[in-house]
Amino acid sequence: MKKVFAFTVFLLMAATLLFAGGAAEVTTPKKPSSLTVVIPNTTMQEPLERIFAQFTAETGIKVEIQALPAGEEYGRLLQTRFATKDYPDVFTMDPGIKQYTKFGVDRLHEMTGDPLFDNVLDASLNFQLYKGKLYGAPWGGTGTYGVYYNKDVFKALGVGTPKNYNDFLSILKKAKSAGYIPIYEAAKSEWPLQVFSLIAWPSFVDPEIGDEGVAKLEVNELRLNEIASLRDVFSRYVALRDMGLFQDGYQAGTYEEQMEFLATGKAAVAFQISNFIPSLIAKFGEDYVTEKIGWFPLPSDTDEGIAMLTPAHQLLVPSGGKNIPYAMDLVRFMTKPEMQQIYFEYNTGIPVYKGVTKELLPYEKEVLAFDQRGKAKINIQNRLSSSFTDFPKILQNLLITSNVTEALNRMDENYRKTGNARALPGF
Amino acid sequence: MIKRNLQTRYPNWFLGPAIFLFGFLFVIPTLTSFYYSLTDWNINRRVITFVGLKNFKELFADIKFRATLSNTLIYSFSVTFARNFLGLLFAIMLNTAFLKGRNLFRVIVFLPYIIAPVVIGYLFTAIYHPVNGILNQTLTFFGLGFLAKDWLNDPSIALFSTIMTDVWRTTGFSMVIYLAGLQAIPHEYYESSDIDGANGFKKLIHITLPLLAPSITVNVVLALIGTMKVFVMILVLTNGGPGYATEVINTYIMSMFSLGLYGSGTAANIILSILIVIIGLPVLLILKKREVEL
Numbered sequence: 001m002k003k004v005f006a007f008t009v010f011l012l013m014a015a016t017l018l019f020a021g022g023a024a025e026v027t028t029p030k031k032p033s034s035l036t037v038v039i040p041n042t043t044m045q046e047p048l049e050r051i052f053a054q055f056t057a058e059t060g061i062k063v064e065i066q067a068l069p070a071g072e073e074y075g076r077l078l079q080t081r082f083a084t085k086d087y088p089d090v091f092t093m094d095p096g097i098k099q100y101t102k103f104g105v106d107r108l109h110e111m112t113g114d115p116l117f118d119n120v121l122d123a124s125l126n127f128q129l130y131k132g133k134l135y136g137a138p139w140g141g142t143g144t145y146g147v148y149y150n151k152d153v154f155k156a157l158g159v160g161t162p163k164n165y166n167d168f169l170s171i172l173k174k175a176k177s178a179g180y181i182p183i184y185e186a187a188k189s190e191w192p193l194q195v196f197s198l199i200a201w202p203s204f205v206d207p208e209i210g211d212e213g214v215a216k217l218e219v220n221e222l223r224l225n226e227i228a229s230l231r232d233v234f235s236r237y238v239a240l241r242d243m244g245l246f247q248d249g250y251q252a253g254t255y256e257e258q259m260e261f262l263a264t265g266k267a268a269v270a271f272q273i274s275n276f277i278p279s280l281i282a283k284f285g286e287d288y289v290t291e292k293i294g295w296f297p298l299p300s301d302t303d304e305g306i307a308m309l310t311p312a313h314q315l316l317v318p319s320g321g322k323n324i325p326y327a328m329d330l331v332r333f334m335t336k337p338e339m340q341q342i343y344f345e346y347n348t349g350i351p352v353y354k355g356v357t358k359e360l361l362p363y364e365k366e367v368l369a370f371d372q373r374g375k376a377k378i379n380i381q382n383r384l385s386s387s388f389t390d391f392p393k394i395l396q397n398l399l400i401t402s403n404v405t406e407a408l409n410r411m412d413e414n415y416r417k418t419g420n421a422r423a424l425p426g427f
Numbered sequence: 428m429i430k431r432n433l434q435t436r437y438p439n440w441f442l443g444p445a446i447f448l449f450g451f452l453f454v455i456p457t458l459t460s461f462y463y464s465l466t467d468w469n470i471n472r473r474v475i476t477f478v479g480l481k482n483f484k485e486l487f488a489d490i491k492f493r494a495t496l497s498n499t500l501i502y503s504f505s506v507t508f509a510r511n512f513l514g515l516l517f518a519i520m521l522n523t524a525f526l527k528g529r530n531l532f533r534v535i536v537f538l539p540y541i542i543a544p545v546v547i548g549y550l551f552t553a554i555y556h557p558v559n560g561i562l563n564q565t566l567t568f569f570g571l572g573f574l575a576k577d578w579l580n581d582p583s584i585a586l587f588s589t590i591m592t593d594v595w596r597t598t599g600f601s602m603v604i605y606l607a608g609l610q611a612i613p614h615e616y617y618e619s620s621d622i623d624g625a626n627g628f629k630k631l632i633h634i635t636l637p638l639l640a641p642s643i644t645v646n647v648v649l650a651l652i653g654t655m656k657v658f659v660m661i662l663v664l665t666n667g668g669p670g671y672a673t674e675v676i677n678t679y680i681m682s683m684f685s686l687g688l689y690g691s692g693t694a695a696n697i698i699l700s701i702l703i704v705i706i707g708l709p710v711l712l713i714l715k716k717r718e719v720e721l
Contacts, residue, residue, distance in 0.1 A: 076685030083470050083687060104471050187669065188580060251580035251669045252557050389686060393491075397670030400582045406490070421469045421688055 032323045034062040035330055038078065038091035040070035044278055047346040051339045055330060063330065071191040072392065075102065082107060087318035089327040092139055095311035096382035097130040101422045108135040109317040109324055116332045124352040127311050127378070136314030137331050141349020141358075143274035143310045144295070144367045145199045145379065151294045153180055153268045161296040161304070165236075168299050172245045175268035182245040184267035187399065189255040190392035195271035196240075197395065199298040200233040202306035202377035214383055219426035220419055224412040225405075234404045241399055251399070259283065263292060271298075273310065277348045277361070286361075295363035297370065307370035310379050312352045386419035386427065464694035470687025482694035492695065494671040495679040499655055499702075502590055502675060506657075507650040509594040514601025514646065519635070521602070522609045533606070537599035544596065548663025551592045555579045555664075579665050582672035589664050589673055593654065601646045608642030609635070637717075644714040648707060655703050676702075 039048070045065060052063035066088065068077045078091060082103055093099045100108060111117070112134045117125055124138050147168075154160065157175060162168035172182035186192040206214075208229040209222070216222035224230060240246065247253060247267065259276060261267040263284050280289045297305040315334060317327045333339060337355035344351060344358045350368060351358050360368065370376045381388060388411060398407040419427030464482055468475045486492045517536050521529045539547065554561050555578035563575035578588040616634045625633070636643075658677035661667060667674035667682075676699045683692030 073685075076682075079470055079687050080685055083689075101471075190666070190668065249557055249577050249580065251582070252577050390491075390682070393668065393670065396668055400670040400672070410490070417688075418686075421686075422471045 035089040038066045038088040040074045041067040042070040087321045101385045109319045138312040138352045139315045140312045149269045181247040181267040184258045185250045186253045186255045186258040187251045193395040201380045203300040205229045225408040307376040389414040464697045468690040495674045499675045503654040505590045506654045513598045517602040518605030539596045540599045544659040585672045608639045612638045640718040
């Protein structure tokens, strides 16, 4: 009997060891020969290639860059890949916790407590927290959306940055009279159309609804189409077009031409995001861009307005990925101060990792000054968990129909529909 | 006796593999898609819930979807009519025995059809460019600058521009089918009508068109079904814009799926399928009735 008992215990122990070994094999993947990193195709690849070359030299793991079409399409393509379980090892994404709800937190590798966050500035870290947990590592620097202007044009017009919205309109009208394109809108490229409404939010909408209103939007207790100031923002946008302040044939306007026209002084201003500065630098050189291109927030009716900040982008790792430990090694490697230094050799933005030194561009100093004066707010899109889905198309249609109510209703409907689809509380 | 042998040459179970594949790859997915169109299936839901006709109600309440429906129908009917009219015209012209180089002309007309729609889309994006496009430059060169337009970005003509592009691409295909039909018409009919003193128009109306009816049926039905499913051409040329001016059902379905709204996307797909049947079937039956046996 004892023998049988001993034999049974032995068998159980052997089985335990066997299955434990098996489980260990499943949870610790073999070292991969390569990792894939998905980025939007507007990302400058040279710094990434340099960083990845160093990673390969250190680990022997190659890194393949997959550049997908930028803008809304980027998120959609990634969501489709998630749906088909075709996970990349690492991907970059816009800032904000909405990205977590977009992909689903259970589909993202939780990074809470990872040592890489020890090096992140507190303000940026807090922004990344979703229910006290971290799912993305900041990537890049803090940027801004705003009104970018050609300094030579403003000089020729004898004007400075506007003191209020009426002043802004006067400058644009003056530019038109002088033969310049007052505003170049890239309607064909679609996504740049969002910029006006988003930079108008801190100057016009936030003062009306406050943080409390944003909190209500977050839980679907406030409807977008009930916000009077948002309606006013849309009306102002249509009015800019009606006053003839956009270029002729603005529906054919492209992002590339927008950059070209602003940099060469054919256009006075463009509503843009700070990410377009690196593209301008690549085309015209840093000195030229520093000298010619200025920035200001969209002025309010009473003052120079509130700056809009866009937090750093983020690196995310799908929880369904096959090489999570190695993907996390890559994320840690990419966020080391030395690698961030390489990133900022090519890109603009205010660093979010400690120990990264960077000479700020003049417009970045302006943004920082606004922030330090307490006159800056984070992009509303990054403060909400749901999304303004199909927003560029809604605005493109608004410019065709001039129907503000229809645009607002559609924006509201899409926002709630997306919240509901993401199963967010209150939707 | 011979007939019975032909019927029993192969046993019925030979149909088995084909039925299995058809059922597995077509019937089952179609039936399940009917079910999923009645659910709230989306990228964020782990549990799929039956929601009845909610997706369909939401679709018909959506102004964007309504715009896609009307755009799809306008696109489909316009392309079907134009490519058949032009295809028939080219076929009759290029079926003339004494026309020198007719084979070369046939190849030229058919050539666009063998180019991928994506490539044609990009080509025409350049051709239609408001400033540098060859179309506006040619019009201006010939003193017709007043006709120059922003072909793809003016919401009032963007759909027309996409239609013209597809007509250019597919006319050759229709022409080939009509040519085959024309060549199958016995010459004796025309010779008899010559003796009777019929002119070209009478021959067209009383001989060519009736005997060409099977080709017309094939061409019209194929064109209707194909154009209602238009996708690539619109995506490349306009991406459904400006606004919703050229949005069609398939681009709408793509946006639904890429947003992860699979239930709604499937419902839109079901609507497209039903639309194809509602329009395609009566057209097929009417045209079939008019066919004449040779």
